[in-house]
Amino acid sequence: MSARICASFFIILTLAAPAYPVSGGQSVRQNAQETRFGTWVCDPGYHERSGDCLEVVIPENAYPTGRPYGSGWSCHRGYRSVDRTRCDPLVIPENAFLQSSGYGWQCERGYRRDADSCISIVMPDNAFLDDSRSGPGWTCLRGYVANGGECVEITVPEHGYLTNTSFGRIWECERGFVADGDICVAVPVPENGYLTNAGYGAAWACERGFVAVANRCDPINVPPNGYLTNVRYGAAWACERGFRRQDEQCVAIEVPDNAFLLATASGSGWRCRRGFEPMYDVCVLIVLPEHAHLDNTGNSWRCDEGFWMSQEGACDADF
Numbered sequence: 001m002s003a004r005i006c007a008s009f010f011i012i013l014t015l016a017a018p019a020y021p022v023s024g025g026q027s028v029r030q031n032a033q034e035t036r037f038g039t040w041v042c043d044p045g046y047h048e049r050s051g052d053c054l055e056v057v058i059p060e061n062a063y064p065t066g067r068p069y070g071s072g073w074s075c076h077r078g079y080r081s082v083d084r085t086r087c088d089p090l091v092i093p094e095n096a097f098l099q100s101s102g103y104g105w106q107c108e109r110g111y112r113r114d115a116d117s118c119i120s121i122v123m124p125d126n127a128f129l130d131d132s133r134s135g136p137g138w139t140c141l142r143g144y145v146a147n148g149g150e151c152v153e154i155t156v157p158e159h160g161y162l163t164n165t166s167f168g169r170i171w172e173c174e175r176g177f178v179a180d181g182d183i184c185v186a187v188p189v190p191e192n193g194y195l196t197n198a199g200y201g202a203a204w205a206c207e208r209g210f211v212a213v214a215n216r217c218d219p220i221n222v223p224p225n226g227y228l229t230n231v232r233y234g235a236a237w238a239c240e241r242g243f244r245r246q247d248e249q250c251v252a253i254e255v256p257d258n259a260f261l262l263a264t265a266s267g268s269g270w271r272c273r274r275g276f277e278p279m280y281d282v283c284v285l286i287v288l289p290e291h292a293h294l295d296n297t298g299n300s301w302r303c304d305e306g307f308w309m310s311q312e313g314a315c316d317a318d319f
Contacts, residue, residue: 029053047072061087077102093117112137126151145170159184178203192217211236225250244269258283274298291315 028034031046031053042053044066056072058064061079065072075087078098082088092098095111095118107118110129121137123129130139140151143162154170156162159177163170173184176195189195189204193212196205206217209228220236222228225243229236239250244265253269255261258276262269272283277299286294291307292315294300303315310316 031055045072059086061089091116095120124150126153155182157183159186188215190216192219221248223249225252239265254281256282258285272299289314291317 028040029042029052031043032040033043034040042048045064046053046055047069048054056064058073061076062073063076065074071081071084075081079087079089080103090098090103090105092105093116095108096105097108098105107113110121111118112121112133121129123138126141126144127138128141129137136146136149140146142164143154144151145154146152154162156171157173159174160171160179161174163172169179173179175197176187177184178187187195187203190206192207192210193204194207196203202212206212208230209220210217211220220228222237225240226237227240229238235245239245241263242253242261243250244253253261253265255270258273259270260273262271268278272278275286275294275298276283277286278284286299286301288294288301291304292301293304295302303309307315307317
């Protein structure tokens with residue numbers, strides 16, 4: 001089993017290492033070995049320099065990486081590489097600690113970095129330390145706002161409440177009130193109106209059956225054969241099926257014989273049955289000439305394939 005592991009490690013090392021061709025009578029370099037691909041790689045503990053395999057020189061406070069590329073060594077935790085020749089200890093200032101990576105340092109809580117030192121964070125009253133590396137290093141308590149390095153108490157007007165947002169208005173008015181400068185005033189809801197949850201506009205709407213006119217709610221006049229709709233614009237009413245709007249009234253749609261009402265009252269409001277075609281305000285039976293058939297609408301006809309319509313309205317054969 002150990003032989004297999006060693007062989008696998010050698011293959012991985014060979015594939016990861018920089019490979020150099022063996023050609024033109026050149027021999028494998030000293031401290032190197034030939035691969036099965038006709039190239040050579042340096043032995044572990046050596047790296048290629050100018051075509052030769054030189055021993056990796058590991059400075060003090062460093063350890064070998066075992067990799068055939070790069071310098072072949074890395075500094076111990078708490079040391080940094082200098083000129084890729086030596087490992088110098090990291091200088092950690094007072095009130096700082098070594099980072100988990102081992103390659104840098106950061107200030108302790110309550111201190112912030114200033115060049116190569118850690119200075120104490122001066123925190124005003126009614127504030128607490130935060131973990132942000134930008135800004136002053138502190139945040140005001142709820143109910144206070146930063147102003148000139150201090151935490152000033154937020155003045156919330158009557159019928160107002162804090163919003164907990166870090167931008168925009170830091171307080172809002174309760175439902176039924178709206179901001180007017182630095183105070184909250186009651187929303188004037190007219191008769192037959194009710195409060196909405198909208199944070200813009202009038203903050204009220206009219207009950208069903210009423211429409212907003214200026215600052216009041218007027219009743220909607222629904223004509224006979226009409227009904228209220230739920231739209232908040234326009235007339236707010238529509239005519240029942242079989243009727244159409246004419247001015248402010250609902251008039252009956254006159255459906256001729258051999259026709260039926262449409263789902264909407266647009267246009268004439270009716271359509272001829274299949275086999276009939278509209279002519280003025282009536283539906284006329286379609287008389288099909290020989291070699292003709294009704295089209296997809298059912299209200300017109302066309303000649304069969306191989307025939308064409310003549311000026312006389314007949315279907316003549318193609319020649």
